[in-house]
Amino acid sequence: xxxxxxxxxxxxxxGRVVFMTGGAGGIAxxxxxxxxxxxxxxxxxxxxxxxxxxxxxxxxxGAVVAAQVFDITEEAAVxxxxxxxxxxxxxxxxxxxxxxxIVRKHMLELSLAEWRRVLDIDVAACFSVAQQAAxxxxxxxxxxxxxxxxxxxxxxxxxxxxxxxxxNAIHGLTRAMAADLGGTGVTVNALAPGYTATEFSQANxxxxxxxxxxxxxxxxxxxxxxxxxxxxxxxxxxxxYINGQVIYVDGGFLAVTR
Numbered sequence: 001x002x003x004x005x006x007x008x009x010x011x012x013x014x015g016r017v018v019f020m021t022g023g024a025g026g027i028a029x030x031x032x033x034x035x036x037x038x039x040x041x042x043x044x045x046x047x048x049x050x051x052x053x054x055x056x057x058x059x060x061x062g063a064v065v066a067a068q069v070f071d072i073t074e075e076a077a078v079x080x081x082x083x084x085x086x087x088x089x090x091x092x093x094x095x096x097x098x099x100x101x102i103v104r105k106h107m108l109e110l111s112l113a114e115w116r117r118v119l120d121i122d123v124a125a126c127f128s129v130a131q132q133a134a135x136x137x138x139x140x141x142x143x144x145x146x147x148x149x150x151x152x153x154x155x156x157x158x159x160x161x162x163x164x165x166x167x168n169a170i171h172g173l174t175r176a177m178a179a180d181l182g183g184t185g186v187t188v189n190a191l192a193p194g195y196t197a198t199e200f201s202q203a204n205x206x207x208x209x210x211x212x213x214x215x216x217x218x219x220x221x222x223x224x225x226x227x228x229x230x231x232x233x234x235x236x237x238x239x240x241y242i243n244g245q246v247i248y249v250d251g252g253f254l255a256v257t258r
Contacts, residue, residue, distance in 0.1 A: 010238040014039030017089045018235065019082070021072055021129055022099035024051040026198025027148070030224025031096060031231050036063035038232055043085050046099070047071045072099055072125040082132040091140060094235045095133040097126040097147045100166070102200065107161045115162045122166035123173065130177060134186055142185040144235050147174050149192035151250050167192075171246050178244030187243040189234045194250025196222040215258070218251030226251075 003009060018035045022028050023044025032042055032054070041064040044051050048069075055067035066088070070077040086092055100122045103114045130145050137143025152160060153167035174190040181188060195212045197203040203212075203221055213220055230249050233239040248254060 007238075011232050011236045012039055013094070013232070013236055015041070016093035016235075017041050017043065017085065017091055018094040018096065019043045019045070019085055019092060019129075019133065020096040020098055021045050021125075022148075023067065024048040024054055025098065026200060027193065027196060027224045027227065028098050029054065030227055031098070032058055032063075032065070034225070034228030034232055035094075035235065036061075036065070038236070040064075040094070040235075041089060042066070043068060043081075043089070045070065045072065045081060072129060073120050075128050078125070078128050079132050082129070082136060086136050092133055092136045092143065094144045094146065095129060096231070096235075097129055097145070097170075099125065100148065100163075100200075102160065102163045104159045106159055110161060118162035118166055119169075122163070123169045126170060127173060130188070134177070134181060134184075137186045138181070138184045143187075144239075145177065145186065145188040146231065146234050147188070147190045149174070149190035149246055151192060151194050151248065151254055153190075153192060153246065154248075154254055174246065175244045187234075187240070189239070189242055189244065190246040191227060191230055191234060192246050192248045192250070193227055194222055194248065194253040196224060196226070198224065212253075215256070216251040216253045217256060220251065222249065222251055 018040045024046040043066045044055050045068040051067045055065040058065040068081050072078055101118055103118055147170050149170045150167040152164045153171040156164045171190055174188050178188040202208050227249050230247050
C-alpha cells in the first residue's frame with residue numbers, strides 16, 4: 001500500500017542518466033559509487049584523462065559508466081557533450097556540477113588571470129553546463145541540477161578570495177536557476193560539503209587536519225562517501241520538492257563557534 005514511499009523506491013535512480021563534471025576528482029569518486037549503487041547510468045567528464053581510468057574501475061565493479069575528456073570552459077565542447085549524452089543514452093536526468101579549482105594566494109599577490117581562471121571554471125562553466133543540460137531537461141519535463149557549493153559560500157579563510165567568491169556565486173546562481181526553471185519539472189539545488197578528505201583539501205597538513213577535526217562537532221573530517229546520502233536525496237524522487245536550496249554536509253562545522 002505504501003510501496004511508493006519505500007526507501008528503495010524513493011531513492012532509486014534505476015535507469016536514470018547522471019552527467020558529472022570533475023569526474024576524476026576525489027569527491028566524484030564517492031558520488032559516482034553512490035549514484036551507481038542506486039542504479040544510475042553515469043557519464044563522467046573531466047579535462048584530466050584520468051577520468052577514463054575512473055570509469056573503467058567503476059565498470060569493473062558492475063556500473064554502467066562512460067567517460068568524456070574535454071574542457072568545460074569551452075562552450076561548444078559542453079554543448080557537444082550534453083548532446084552526445086542525450087543521443088547515446090536517450091535522456092539526461094541529473095547533472096552534478098562538481099568541477100572546481102582553488103588558487104591559494106593572498107589577495108595582494110593574486111593576478112587577474114588567476115582570479116579569472118577560478119571564476120571561469122567554478123562559476124561560468126557551471127552555468128554553461130547547467131544551461132545546456134536544462135534545455136534537454138525542460139524538453140523532457142523533468143531533471144535535477146546539483147551544483148557543488150561549499151561551506152566557503154558561508155564563511156571564509158585567508159588566501160582563498162577567488163574560491164570563496166566563486167562558492168558564494170554558486171549558491172546565488174542555484175537560487176536564480178531554480179527561479180528561472182520554475183514549473184518545468186527541473187529542480188536546482190546546491191550540495192555544500194564541509195572539510196572533506198581529498199587531494200583538494202589539505203587534509204594531509206597535520207596542524208590543519210587537527211584544527212578541522214577538533215572544531216567539527218562530528219570530530220572528524222568528511223569523506224566523499226559522506227556526501228552520497230544528500231546527493232541521492234537531491235537526485236531522486238525523494239527530493240522532488242526540494243528546490244533552490246543549499247544543503248550543507250559538514251559534520252556541524254558551521255553550527256559552532258569558539
